[in-house]
Amino acid sequence: MPKKFIYHLQSIIILDMKKVGNHNSISGILAVGLALMLNFSLTSSAQTAPAAAPAPVAAAPAAAPAGGGDPVAGKALFNANCAACHKLDDKATGPALRGVAERRDKEWLYKWIHNSSEVIKSGDPTAVALFNEYNKAVMTAFPQLSNADIDNIIAYTSEPKPAPVKPAAGGGEGGAKVESGVSNNVIFGALAVVMAILVVMLYTVNRTLRKIAQNNGVEIPESTSGMSVWKAFAKNQFLVFVTSVFLILSAGYLFYGWSMQVGVDQGYAPVQPIHYSHRVHAGINKIDCKYCHSSARVSKNAGIPSLNVCMNCHKNISAVSDTTNTADYGKPFYDGEIQKLYDAVGWDKTAQKYTGVTKPVKWVRIHNLPDFAYFNHSQHVTVAGIECQTCHGPVETYEIMQQFSPLTMGWCIDCHRKTDVKMEGNDYYKKIHDELSKKYGVTKLTAAQMGGLECGKCHY
């Protein structure tokens, strides 16, 4: 909600009241009512999502490790050597390994893990069947692992499955909250109340005037009584003034709120079809922005990655790690969002293959300049060497993407006035630079001096 705007309104109203004093109590009440209403809507819109308790982390149940290995050491070995192809509970490149000691013999496991190809070559029927089942994918040999190491890994894979992590209260499936609906309803409600007060007051004015008229012995014909209220109202110039100001302001306020929802604005953060978190990807997992927004370097648009790019990683990542959760979003929620990606590209994670049934994801566009303005990413990212964060804010901390900068003309111009053009190692600019710096008598040139204020550069 546009808080500044509301503050502004409030101060206007309060100023009005001061000027008027007790001159007209009805308009005073009206003004107070309006101020209260705005205040009410301000507080209600300031409320954000309820803070929720962090998701409880599942305690690893103490298990009787098979064969006496150390499951903690085993987990480390597993993550370092096996996790690229194996998961405990889901199929990945290789089979799910939880409870593998129950279906395979210890000696067989030693042999297999040390060198699976040899076991297959020896004609071992289990090994051959397995190899064929997994499309003859070859498992890495691990001759360096001792039998004790393997015991540890087996101990880890023999731990019972932990109880599922409960979604954090307030998070879970419906993690995305619709906030603006509530405050809008409150505002409409408040407007209705104010309108009702207005009607009651008009009625009171009418009655008072009638009484005065009666006391003065003036006859009021019944048929024109309706008219006289309006006449009285029209005569009270201040009441007319306040009422019109009120109507104009509330219309303006509603229009402003509406246009904020439709238009693009600073802080705009729509709910996306898949809850894709930049915090998780660019932050925790340190994935380079340009891995996904690869065209930012070379073209006008930064572009949104196609889902194939996501699948480069997500063929193997069907779940987030146990530690990836926030107060608002638990692990089950995140895992569900990855499943949405699978549904969209038609990936069957159990069979580890594409089903061919796809449904495109329609990302909601956040940044959007009007058509008449021209902005080019490569010009700023590659030529000027400006960090993405300068314009888009600390994206690596955004759980939900939002518009950080106002994207107004003033914002563009302001930076062009302040920012020096990067000249080093740029032959193209060397000559122009030398000429222009002579013209301006400076050693450094801002983007503005290079022509960054010319209307035609930004407007077609």
Ligand code: HEC
């Ligand atoms: C490069 C991928 C890859 C890596 C790394 C890998 N495996 Fe495998 N593993 C496979 C594949 C694929 C199979 C299925 C058989 C086949 O195609 O060879 C398999 C099968 C197995 C099996 C047989 C499972 C069963 O159901 O009988 C075990 C046990 C196993 N791996 C353990 C390990 C361990 C322990 C590690 C780590 C030290 C490891 N693997 C690392 C790919 C891998």
Ligand code: HEC
């Ligand atoms: C793993 C892929 C990936 C990485 C890495 C990534 N993004 Fe994104 N980005 C996306 C996707 C998908 C969207 C669209 C969904 C959304 O808006 O959250 C997006 C949206 C955006 C948007 C808003 C686009 C719009 O609609 O206006 C900006 C700005 C952005 N990313 C900047 C960055 C920056 C800066 C970085 C590096 C710190 C980064 N991204 C890293 C995938 C990625």
Ligand code: HEC
């Ligand atoms: C470079 C590898 C990589 C790429 C590319 C990638 N992801 Fe991820 N993604 C990950 C990793 C790693 C995790 C798990 C993070 C964790 O457990 O901390 C993850 C987690 C997720 C999650 C759950 C957390 C969240 O962000 O809500 C979703 C959903 C997701 N990815 C969607 C996508 C989509 C959509 C794309 C393509 C636009 C994509 N990913 C591209 C590596 C990648």
Ligand code: HEC
């Ligand atoms: C000088 C400021 C600036 C810098 C630096 C910048 N952007 Fe942008 N970005 C913008 C503006 C302005 C838009 C809106 C463009 C439009 O609507 O035509 C935008 C739009 C986007 C979009 C929406 C899709 C699109 O292409 O319009 C993505 C994604 C994005 N930027 C990512 C990035 C990434 C990633 C980087 C860093 C490699 C980056 N931006 C650097 C200003 C910047």
Ligand code: HEC
């Ligand atoms: C963070 C600073 C910054 C912001 C914000 C910024 N620019 Fe720039 N812009 C630069 C710099 C620096 C250059 C000079 C790059 C060069 O040519 O070396 C530049 C160059 C340009 C040029 C080329 C000028 C020429 O002389 O050829 C255009 C066009 C342009 N910007 C448009 C925009 C628009 C449109 C916006 C706002 C939507 C914008 N810029 C916002 C820093 C910025």
Ligand code: HEC
């Ligand atoms: C550095 C880029 C840049 C330059 C130079 C620039 N503009 Fe703009 N202008 C913009 C952008 C971006 C917008 C869109 C702002 C928005 O959507 O609020 C805009 C909007 C406008 C508008 C629409 C009204 C508004 O503010 O939204 C007019 C009119 C305009 N520009 C005229 C000019 C004239 C005349 C010049 C030359 C003196 C000029 N511009 C130079 C970037 C530029």
